[in-house]
Amino acid sequence: MIGAGYHEPMAGTDGQAPRGGARGEGSDPARVKRSLAYPAPVERLLAELTRLPGIGKRSAERLAFHILKHDRADADHLAKAIADVKRAIGHCSVCSNLTEADPCPICCDDARDRSTVLVVEQPKDLIALEQAGMYRGIYHVLLGCLSPLDGVGPEDLTLADLIERVKNPEANAGGVRITEVILGMNPTVEGDGTTLLLMDRLHGLGVSISRLARGLPAGWSMQLASKAVLADAIEGRVRVAEP
Ligand SMILES: [Zn+2]
DSSP states (O other): OHHHHHHGGGTTSOSOOOSTTTTTTTTOHHHHHHHHSOOHHHHHHHHHHTTSTTOOHHHHHHHHHHHHHSOHHHHHHHHHHHHHHHHHOEEOTTTOOEESSSSOHHHHOTTSEEEEEEEESSHHHHHHHHHHTOOOEEEEEOSSOOBGGGTBOGGGTTHHHHHHHHHOGGGSGGGOOOOEEEEOOOSSHHHHHHHHHHHHHHTTSSOEEEEOOOSSOTTOOGGGSOHHHHHHHHHTOOOOOOO
């Protein structure tokens, strides 16, 4: 019976085995398709990888073959890291930063100034600011920025949570009333659009609103700066002496 099973795919052909695989490739479309596809588990991996942002078919193939080439232990570590991150990590119910504990350690830190909230687009922006080690307030992570072309609207951001934190001290970390909101969106078209939206929504809520300074980065040359950076630097100039 097993033998019959193995021969079953040949049913419907003339019953002669193709020689060297050359025959039949043009005459049986189903057979051609089968021989050109990867084995099913590889196809499944490729399908999952191409669902990731920025990963096209070629990148997915490169990643899949890297996984296939290396030890099984490496693949197990990768699979475990993905499973662990989904199981152990969530968003802080106050600031929406990624965290193992809720509220996150930053929101829980009563040594920080919890009346000042710096709004950023993504957790990676918060990490960059924390690494600079200069800011002692707390944060709010929007988890994105306005991008109408990508279908991202205000309702896709954690904007409502921020407004609630500003209006209701109980919703903020430590029950502290927010007095200043600092807008720290990226200097992009989408970031600027998000800044305008937040300025509009926060207006009249009794908080001062500021924006991170932007312009020429320290250690840079003016000749390397783009027109947009120079325009920001001129607009954001700081007075250093009065007459
Ligand atoms: Zn938090």
